[in-house]
Amino acid sequence: MKKNNQKEDIDSRKSDEKVTFKKINEIFIRFSSALRTAQIFEANNITFLKQVHIVFTLMQNILEDEKEAVFEFKEDTLFFNNTRVKFAFLSYHYFKFLSNEFRIKEVGSISFSPDLAEQELREFIYLFANEKVNEKNPFEDFELKIERKGISHVLLEKIHPFELAALMKQEEVKKSAKKVFFKSVTHLKESFEREKQKKRIRLKTTRRLVQSIVNLVSKDESFMIGLTNIKDYDEYTLNHSTNVCVLAICFGKRLGLEKKELLDLGVSAFFHDIGKLEIPKKILDKKGKLSKKERKIMEKHTYQGVQKLIILKEFSFLPIKTLYVTLEHHLWANLSGYPRYWKKDHIDLFSKIVKMCDFFDSVTTKRPYRKHTLTRDEAVSLMLEKSGTEFDPSLLKVFANMIGVYPIGSLVVLNTKELAIVTEAKSEVAFLLRPKVKLITDRIGNKIDGEIVDLIEMDPETMEYKRTIAKSLNPNKYNIRISDYFLAQAQ
Template sequence: MNKLAEQVTSQERKQNKENYLYLLEKGKGLVNLFYATIRTAALYEPNNDAFRKQIGPLMQAVREIIEHEGELSFSSKEGYLFLNQARLRLDFENYVASRFILEFTQKLQIYKLTLESGISQAELQDLICILAHIDPNEKEPFEVIEKKIFEQNLGHIRLEKEREHPVPEAELTSLDQRRTAKKTFYRAISVVREFSQRTQSGKGMNLVKVKRLVQSLVDQILQNEEIFLELSALKNYDEYTYLHSTNVCILSLLLGLRLGLSKRELCELGLAALFHDIGKVKLPLELLNKPSEFDESEWAKMRKHPVMGVKNLLASLKLDPFSIRAMLVSFEHHLNLNLSGYPKLKEKRDLNLFSRIVSIVDTYDAMTSGRVYLKTPFPPDEALRKMFYVREKVYDPSLLKLFINLLGVYPVGSLVLLNDGQIGLVTKNNPDNPSSPKVKLIADQEGTKEVPEILDLSQDSSSSAEPGASRSILRCIDPQKYNLDLSQFIL
């Protein structure tokens, strides 16, 4: 390559990088505006003030990007949302909006939506109204939208359809992902068990093995977080401690993902969460499995486990940033935001981010499992509510909100009783309407259903209980009260 060509290439690269950073920065705001405008359009007429307040800033943002880039397009590929050629990074500021757009476009079979230079506010407004009012149960939603765009003469808008058969392929991928996720989930339990046993007998642990496991969890969670949310709802296994650690790891990773943590940070977080309770390995099993409440001396022993955790990790791992994070989380995960809790600190300080995350997740999983600290579990919704009302002193309030946002009011895996008398398992959270998630109907008066039916409570308009009214959740049911095994519906 001659010098001139090299110079040109280098300039192009610089330009590309600048464009990429520009799109990343602008994309965050645009996604949120797009999401909010569609949501508003679904509720209000275009001449309503609420809608007008949304469409103006959206138009301005669209115009700005088109001026800079020539055109603007949203596309989805392998579960990622792209603005032009830039893959948008999900974090707590745009997570809900990005997920919504991804799922929304997938449902409507839209692969790419392009807004060309010269687009007017009226055209954009029409497009938003079309998208907001399309019936997702329509057989060929893409064709319907395309037709409407043509009929309304929206000349600066281009749509591209999913190239192949998206539905069966997606199902297949989902099945594959489910199988792999299940395998990784069990592997995680097995690694925690192995680590605990080795620690108990004073042997060291191969950190690489644990890292690979967490890396694999991160990769899979990045592809499909719902499966892992479901898996983390499993509570009734005979090896509770290992299961609990695995669940805390998964839920911490999911929360970390919402925060926009990098892969390396996620790996550190996952590892720390996996071993947050490693201090319990030397506590007597009779104490951990005690069916009744602890007395004072038993509590004293229990309160030692964060410190014991540090010691165990110190004895088992190398002294690298991963292990140090794990020690810190083990040490701090029972400390409250106001530094009450245990162990008592000599020096005041701010709790580490990862400890704050694990503290929330650990409490939630413990409250909903009802094994060690509480002998009777709380239903997931109640556990979240209880945590929420003490948040200022105990948990990081914003992180807790983000966590509730992640799980929903009825977290995935909750067993719920509907107002028509059916029993269902929550399978997907609905961030726009947290009290109306997707539910897998698994039982009625006949007993367990052989082929469970999926019901989206936010879209339900028929009710077998009361005709004309939509079905809703009455309350959560504790599966452990009936010694129920939910894994048959989850795995």
């Protein structure tokens, strides 16, 4: 009997939870949708008025039962009356939209009190959706505007300083990512020059820079991968080595490596081509195919790299794996490639990681000897064709996943005829085809400094996606420098 009662209790709790979930989800979607509509239509538009009425009716029911109706954002999570809003696949874009509106105005929470009138709600929604606020103190500015309108049953609270600090940090992260990236290129240049003059390479600086890259990757992986679109034609090896270092750290992180291992991996990737210092420039930059003899010289950069590292004055500070990576980063998973191993049948994991990042960065970079520079997705397709021969199949899956279907930095054309650059990939499988993109032309092809849009955004009226990628394009053909767009973000 007791057992039966318990079961009934649990069942009724479950059904209560379902009702609450449904109710909260509905008010959240209706509220976001009304805001969206307010941005499209005039304040007296019938569609907008209808939407406000629905929100008002829902709100009244809740206010009758619970005496308050509060939307609150905390740690990138939306709460309604202290219950976390769990959203389904289709409502995710509403969440993104709403959180963005809260952030712009630095609003932490919005409370509606029981005597709220429909007209008041309508005016509030319209203001919240459309009012441009002073950038210096957006919250105070917006609060004043509401007061002036005589809206007294809607109470705002400012975003918590911690949350605000986290938002500010995102900007700072981008700025320091850019700084660290260029410092790394300069440091590598200096290291190569010092090596030529048989001076000490400042390995402590190398470790500090790579440590910063490791930290920045855990804060903003997308932006770091975006920076690897920087391809300086004249200083290929420097730029390439820094790109490979960043990509290897991102890749290693996805493979679950510890921070200390990521640091060693990054340092190894950073110096993987140090042996190229011995290769004559006319071979490095030769237009067209290398002769057999030239190829032999080129292939020596792996051995020569190891020789250089061993005689470094600071060799004891160098992770031992750097030697493996320098020697093995052109070896194939099936042990062909170069240099040939006669007895060893095992390639170090770090070497396999660097091999993939090296290949990817190299085929996507314009070089005098390469007729066709691949786009980032073409490079992944080519790598997948080489799965099991040149590349380790299980590692390649993780790599392909990291780069994405539409890799960060891809130039794409949308179904709206706008051109855009992919700026942020989604880790959820369901959204792989819907990354965030920055619009760079309008629908008739005029260049614009457009906004960053999320391709999961839907039109609230038609419930169809606003934009969809039609196909990816080769930026070289359109004379577009992808790296400029990433650098502009970190001004």
